[in-house]
Amino acid sequence: MANIYDVAKAAGVSPATVSRVLNGGSVSSERAARVRAACEDLGFRPNRVARGLRRQRSDVLALIISDIENPFFTALARGVEDVARASNLSVVLCNADDNPEKEAEYLDVALAEHMAGVIIFPASLAETDVTALLDRGVPVVAVDRSPESAAIDTVTADDENGAYVATRHLLDEGYRRVACITGPRASSAATERLRGFLRAHRESEAPRRRPRVAYADFRVRGGYQAMGELLDLAEPPDAVLTTNSLMAAGALEALYDRDLRPPEIGVATFGDTFWAHLVQPALTTVHQPAYEIGQAAAELLFKRRHAPDIEPQRLVLPTRLQIRSSSRRSAEAQTTPATSAGRRATTARVVGAERPDGPGRARATGRHDIDQSVPVT
Amino acid sequence: MANIYDVAKAAGVSPATVSRVLNGGSVSSERAARVRAACEDLGFRPNRVARGLRRQRSDVLALIISDIENPFFTALARGVEDVARASNLSVVLCNADDNPEKEAEYLDVALAEHMAGVIIFPASLAETDVTALLDRGVPVVAVDRSPESAAIDTVTADDENGAYVATRHLLDEGYRRVACITGPRASSAATERLRGFLRAHRESEAPRRRPRVAYADFRVRGGYQAMGELLDLAEPPDAVLTTNSLMAAGALEALYDRDLRPPEIGVATFGDTFWAHLVQPALTTVHQPAYEIGQAAAELLFKRRHAPDIEPQRLVLPTRLQIRSSSRRSAEAQTTPATSAGRRATTARVVGAERPDGPGRARATGRHDIDQSVPVT
DNA sequence: CTGTTAGCGCATTCAT
C-alpha cells in the first residue's frame, strides 16, 4: 500500500510537501496539483494509524451505551453521530450492557486508542471511573448521570419532573393505587424518575395508599416480571408508571395475560415508542428528547475539546407528557373501540409544538404528535 | 503517559521483555512479575495506535449497517459483538444510512485504520465497492447481499422462502388481493422477499388479481405512506405482506387511520418485534434470525482471517412463520376480543422448536414463541 | 530466555 514517500517520489516532491497538501499547509498550486495526481494514480490513502501515532490523537469518538436494543440509545446515537459527522469525526458505538467491567474495558480501549473523546452513559455511579481519560486530557461527557469519580459535563432529560407530571396525571384521572416500575437502583435516571413519582404522591391530596415500587432492568422481560409481581400483591395497583418503553411493553404483556386492559388499569411510560399508537388503547408516554440529548452531548464534547478548562456544565432538557388513552380512566367508555375518529378528536387539544421532521428520530415517528400533549416544565 | 521504555526502566529490563510480557512471549516468571508490578505502578496502558502501526493491523472490526434504529440490525449487532468479544476484538458500529457515499467513507476509514475486518450490509449492489479492502487483505463479509464488486462470504436469511410461505399462508386464509410492501429495489433482501411473494402467487390456484407491489424504504414512515397509497387504489388489497417490521408498524398505523383492523384485512410481516403481541390483533411475523446472522458473519470473518484463500461461502439461515391473529381471516369471529385465553389456545399448535433464552435477541422477546409456529424450509 | 536495534507511516520541527 502506497505511503507518502511513494507519492512524494511520484510527484517529484518531498514527503513533507505531500503531508502539507493533505493537511492544508501552504504549497504552490502547481506542486499541489502534481501531488494530488500522484495520490490518485497510486490509490493512496493516508494511514490513519500512523497519523494517530504522530499526532497523539485520533478522529474517532466513543459512545458507550448500556443497551443497543433500547430505542432511546439508538436515537441518542443518531444525535451524536449527526453532530460528529459535521465535524469530520467518526463515532464508535460501544455496547457496555450495563456491565461495569465491560464498560471499563471500553474505557480502556478509548484511552489506548487515544480517542478524540468519550460520551458515556455510566453503568454505575460508583464504579464508573473516567479519571484516567480525564488525566490524559480526553474529554468525557456523561449522559443521564454524572459518575462520582469526577465532575464532568452532563446532559440529561428532566426525569424527575417528567415522572412527576405523568404520575400527577394518573392521580388526577382518579387512579388511587399507582405503582412505579423503575430501572436499576444504580441508574440515576431510574432514581430521578422514581423521585418524581414519589413527589407527586406526596403532593397529591387525594386519598391513596403508600405507592408501590418495583425495580427492574429497563428491559422487556424485566417489565413483564415486575408487572406480574405487582399484580400478585394482595392489593394490586390500579395504575402503573414504567420508566422506559421496553419495560412498558413487558408490563402491557403481563396485563394482557390477565385480561387487564388499560385504561381499566392506567398505564403511562417514559420513552417514545413508534408503537404507542398501535397498541390498544394507545399508550400515554413521557417524551424523552433522546436525539437532542445526543446532539447536545456531542456539542458539549467539542466545546470542551477546544476549551478544556471551562467549568463542567450540566444540561437538562425538557420532557413532555403525551396523554393517550391508556391513562384516561375518565374517558373509559369511549376508548374500547378506539377508532380513528376517537383519536382524531384529541387532535384539537394538542398543546406542545410540532417538531420539525429532522434527520433524527423524528423521521421514524410518523404522526405521533397528534395527541393531547402537555409540555413539561 | 508512561510507555514501555518507562516500564522497562522501572522493572530493570529491556523494552522487548516488557512487550513479551504483554503479548505472551517467553519470559522468566520472576522478571514477568517485576514487569507487571511496574505496569501497575506507572498506570501503564499499551498504546494501541503504536501497536497497530507496528503490527499493521488492529483489533477492531467494523460493522457497517444501514439503520441503527432498525431492530433487525441491533439484534444482528449483538450477534457480531458477542462473537467478537470472545475473540478479544472490539466492534465499531457504523451507521451508513443506506447512503452509498456515507458507506464509502466508512469503508475508507476501515481501510485507513487497518481494521481487522469488515462486516457490511451493502447499501447498493452496484455501488458498494469493497475491492480496496480485499486487495489489502482485509476480510469482508456481507450480510444479506453480496456486492457485485467481488465474490465474498455472505450470510443471509432465507428471504425468498420466508416470503413465499407467508404469502401462501395469506392466500390459504382466503385473502384474494394480497399486496406487498417491500424495501428499496437496491436491496436484495427486499428483492428476494418480493420474489417469494410473487412465486406464491404464481403457484396458487386460487382465483386472484395480479398482485400489487409497493416499494418503500424499510422505515415506519415509508410503510405508512405505501399502505396509504395501496388503500387509495380503485381495488385496494385485502391483505398485505410487509418486508420488515418498521414498515409493518407504519402500515398498521395507516390501517387504523381508516378504521381497518386485521384480520378483516390480513397483515403479515418480516421481522420479529417485541410488540407483535401488543397490537390487536397480534401480528403474524416471519421470524428472522438476526442475532444468529450476526454470529455467523463474525465467525465467517474469523475463519477467513486465518485462512484467507478458502472459497467464498454463502450461508443461508432459515426463517420461520409465526402465525398470529392478524392474518387469520378464518378465525375472524373470535379475534376481536383477542383475550389471553384466545391466545393461549394457540399454544397447543406450536410447531417450531423453542429457542433457548440466550444472551441475544431472545432475551428481549418475552414469551413470543407461544404462537402457532410454522418452520420454514 | 534476554537485549539491541530498526522501522511501521506520518506530521512536524528546523533549516533553507
Place this chain on the structure above:
DNA sequence: ATGAATGCGCTAACAG
C-alpha cells in the same frame, strides 16, 4: 514555499 531529519510507541528480527 520547500526539504531533511526526527520521533510518536511499539513489536519483530536478530544476536547473544
